[in-house]
Amino acid sequence: MVDALYIHWPFCLAKCPYCDFNSHVRERTDTSAWEAALLADLRHEAGLVEARPLRSVFFGGGTPSLMPPSLVAALLREAEALFGFADDVEVTLEANPSSVEAEKFADLAAVGINRVSLGVQSLDDAALRFLGRLHGAEEALQAVEIAQSHFARVSIDLIYARPDQAEDAWSDELARALALGTDHLSLYQLTIEPNTRFATDVRRRLFDPLADDPAADLFALTRQMTAAAGRPAYEISNHAVPGQESRHNLAYWRYRDYLGIGPGAHGRRGGVATTRLKKPENYLARIAESGHGIAEERTLGHREQAAEALLMGLRLTEGIDLGAIETRFGIRHDHLVDADRTRRYADAGLVWRDGDRLSVTEAGMPLLDALLGEIVADELVAA
Incomplete structure (x- = not known):
């Protein structure tokens, strides 16, 4: 059953050198054309699923705060008309903390946005320049303050484990971020993604990524500081006051169905990705031709879905319920996880199992990718 909707706005003022998301820089956008296209795409998806009240709507990007509030309002009105909204619906919009965008916060709140995720990325001006950001640290702080005056819930993103970043420097920066009082923080280690400018810079030896051991130390420090501040990790990179976790992202990690519209958006409904x-431009042309922007629809087999549910769910501190996955996909416990390896890693204190509940421990989280490759049954991964 679908109760989450993702809307992708693909435009940015500039392409960040670390970003591999589907984002594009354009001098102008035709708001009326995009409104018509996104509404058509939304109606197409609504015709394929059983209508039920949405619990989450998420505007991602790109930079959705560049959208005119009138366009946001039109999409929310149509989504509510097509599906209905739960009484406590979470409506999130990603924003950059520039003063121009911050001025829109009052209008965005008025049309129904009740949670904002700010791409602060750093509270250090030199680091922001390195990351290709268009705002400064003071501007970011002002945007956070303005956001907190308009939205009930505010999240900030920070990137750490930057080249040559020292532990005391990150400790100071994170302490200042925690002092802002937001109920949610997404704290990501800098990853050099293929086909980004940073990947080219590393190949050209313009800078070296932070080594694994100091990055692991910063990861451990991050977990300690956020827990002490009452914002423990609930996912490997996400931290929140209990009860203020991102409902939309939990839908992904708990492997629930969600609709995705807009250029490059992914969705999952009824076993179809x-x-x-x-x-x-191609997206708009497909909408005009077919009434939707779909590039591919692919039916997922039960083994593939079970593997994805395991890989996503084990990112969460709460872990997974193997019994629920067995019931959902009809695959026995012993075909979901490798029992011998799981027992070995449990004995080493890296995973924890109690009946059907399986999770990665605090000690195991820094090794998550390697553990996933070991724990998930080989026959699922090969499916």
């Missing part, structure tokens, strides 16, 4: 065309 959907992908939209990435290039904005």
